[in-house]
Amino acid sequence: MRIAVVGASGRIGREVVDVLKNQGHEVIGITRAAGVDVYTGEGLAEALAGVEAVVDAVNAPTTETAAVTDFFRTIAHNVQRAAAAVAAKRIVLVSIIGIDAFTAGHYAGKLAQEQAYQDGPVPVRIMRAAQFHEFTEMMLDWTTRGDTAYVPKTRTQLVAARTVAEKLAELVVDEAGIERVEIAGPQELNLAAATAKLAARRGNPAHVEEIVDTDDPNHEPQADGALLPGPDAILAGPTFDEWLDRLYPAQP
Ligand SMILES: NC(=O)c1ccc[n+]([C@@H]2O[C@H](COP(=O)([O-])OP(=O)(O)OC[C@H]3O[C@@H](n4cnc5c(N)ncnc54)[C@H](OP(=O)(O)O)[C@@H]3O)[C@@H](O)[C@H]2O)c1
Numbered sequence: 001m002r003i004a005v006v007g008a009s010g011r012i013g014r015e016v017v018d019v020l021k022n023q024g025h026e027v028i029g030i031t032r033a034a035g036v037d038v039y040t041g042e043g044l045a046e047a048l049a050g051v052e053a054v055v056d057a058v059n060a061p062t063t064e065t066a067a068v069t070d071f072f073r074t075i076a077h078n079v080q081r082a083a084a085a086v087a088a089k090r091i092v093l094v095s096i097i098g099i100d101a102f103t104a105g106h107y108a109g110k111l112a113q114e115q116a117y118q119d120g121p122v123p124v125r126i127m128r129a130a131q132f133h134e135f136t137e138m139m140l141d142w143t144t145r146g147d148t149a150y151v152p153k154t155r156t157q158l159v160a161a162r163t164v165a166e167k168l169a170e171l172v173v174d175e176a177g178i179e180r181v182e183i184a185g186p187q188e189l190n191l192a193a194a195t196a197k198l199a200a201r202r203g204n205p206a207h208v209e210e211i212v213d214t215d216d217p218n219h220e221p222q223a224d225g226a227l228l229p230g231p232d233a234i235l236a237g238p239t240f241d242e243w244l245d246r247l248y249p250a251q252p
Helices: 013-022 065-085 105-118 135-143 161-173 191-202 219-224 240-247
Strands: 002-006 026-030 053-056 090-096 124-129 148-152 180-184 207-211
Touching (some): 002 013, 013 026, 013 161, 065 090, 090 105, 105 124, 124 161, 135 191, 148 191, 148 219, 161 180, 191 207, 191 240
Parallel strands (some): 002 026, 002 053, 053 090, 090 124, 124 180, 148 207
């Protein structure tokens, strides 16, 4: 199959590209670095020539609610239009579990993206994923000040990006795939505790502190379990500890 992956160099996109290529599919990787901008639409029609299906694994450059909502909504419109023009069979979107409970930031943008995709002519399948194991790396990058990372109180069921990519690849190829599915890791985790394990393996930062930022409109649903999977979700390993051992082996 000829499949375009939007966000092909990202954490999840590069894994999807790898899985699909290993299965023998022809993959068109779409990134700004490759000369295609799905927000402005530059190069998109040309890139989708002959494509049978699209995976959207793009990420936004901002978390400001109005800007991120505009970004994801515009991308959905542009990809829908270009995919319809080549009579693509389907678009598969990677989204996030529980976003209906959120009104601000990245989560609100993802909800707008889902809705905009569903308003378009090409059939859409949505895989809502839990935060990736790799999200703990992002937490350390984003929240470390001095020798401490300040991680928002969050209940989550972290899942490996590779595992999500394998299921996304199945969803885009399968002629009889379902329209909506959730995927999460095998067990519920506290985000700060998981991030602290990663920091300990890396050797820095020295401390990880859990915080409740009452100025963040998302702090309550995040802390209360809105990001946890429902009863019908696919639960799949590796566990966070297995992932950690593989990528950050404990020093003897
Ligand atoms: N990280 C998580 O824990 C998690 C969990 C569940 C769902 N998700 C969802 O997964 C998606 C991808 O996240 P990620 O962490 O894998 O992203 P990422 O690592 O930040 O990668 C983003 C990708 O999008 C491309 N991109 C950005 N703007 C673009 C544009 N205007 N035109 C074309 N390509 C563009 C980037 O390439 P260039 O910079 O070269 O353009 C890059 O390939 C997000 O929508 C996120 O909500 C993430």
